[in-house]
Amino acid sequence: MTINFWKDRIVLVTGAGGFIGSQLVEALLAEGAHVRAFVRYNSRGDPGLLRLLPQEFMPQVELIAGDVRDLPAVQSAVKGCEFVFHLGALISIPYSYHHPAEVAETNFMGTLNVLLACREIGVKRLIHTSTSEVYGTARHVPIDEGHPLQGQSPYSASKIGADKLAESFYCTYGLPVTTVRPFNTFGPRQSTRAVIPAIITQALTMNTIHLGNLDARRDFTYVDDTIRGFIKAAQAEGMEGSTFNLGTGREIRIGDLAHLVIEKVSRPVEIVVDLERLRPEKSEVQRLLSDNRLAGKLLGWQPLIPFEQGLEKTIAWVSSHLDLYRSGRYEF
Secondary structure: OOOOOOOOOEEEOOOOOHHHHHHHHHHHHHHOOEEEEEEEEOOOOOOHHHHHHHOOHHHOEEEEOOOOOHHHHHHHHHOOOOOOEEEEOOOOHHHHOOOOHHHHHHHHHHHHHHHHHHHHOOOOOEEEEEOOHHOOOOOOOOOOOOOOOOOHHHHHHHHHHHHHHHHHHHHHOOOEEEEEEEEEEEEOOOOOOOHHHHHHHHHHHHOOOOOOOOOEOOEEEEHHHHHHHHHHHHOOOOOOEEEEEEEEOOEEEHHHHHHHOOOEEOOOEEEEEOOOHHEEEOOOOOOOOOOHHHHHHOOOOOOOOHHHHHHHHHHHHHHOOOHOOOOOOOOO
């Protein structure tokens, strides 16, 4: 990492109260950046997972509450910023089955607002967040950035649209936007909406683990590695208009993952297939396995945390924060 690259730079992070966003805020603060944290407004004044930041960082965060669907709010947040990391989105696939309009509006129109604001104000770089879900079930593995995009859920379709909007703003207006495409990030602070904390919380507190499709395969990347990818994508020269996979190039079957967690928590736990957790057949993404060579070549990025080590760190964190979880409840 370039020495002092981020010192005193004004940076905006949308979706700053989320799992990845809150830890990106923390990493940028540690590098000396002035961070504006854009979080979705709620009447409780709850900053989301930013409340878990080390106390010495909280006074340094400029907290802005709003909604990415509100263009004036986004314009106000972007004003004066050199770099924008756009992570604000509704990310739950099951939620998108029930509320496709809200997901589409937030993820597509919200991204359009960020693009419009960044173009108007003239940022140095916008880092747009994609997802491996845009690839759908792998047609070939490993999946490179040229793999066809397949909208197998309203969520993935909304993100495909957002990605294409970002691409269009680069091609049409020369907006300096770079897209990063994480593959199944996991780690501390993640909710049980995601499969790894769902498995861990149940394995720690229950006699059964309820899961959906046990045969799906995923490429899991530890959150620290994903965040390094975001930061490298922002720092690298000449990467405007590019898209980078952030994955490990290693896959694991969900059923095998569950057995591995059970082994590591050292409790006798049974695995049960829960029909409520099964996705519609044509919507289920069976396999995601990243080809990360482009990020390695152009960004100098590679995953540093082995999967088993990251899993142990995540188990340890969840074990000490069980009060934040509702074990066994199916979270959309």
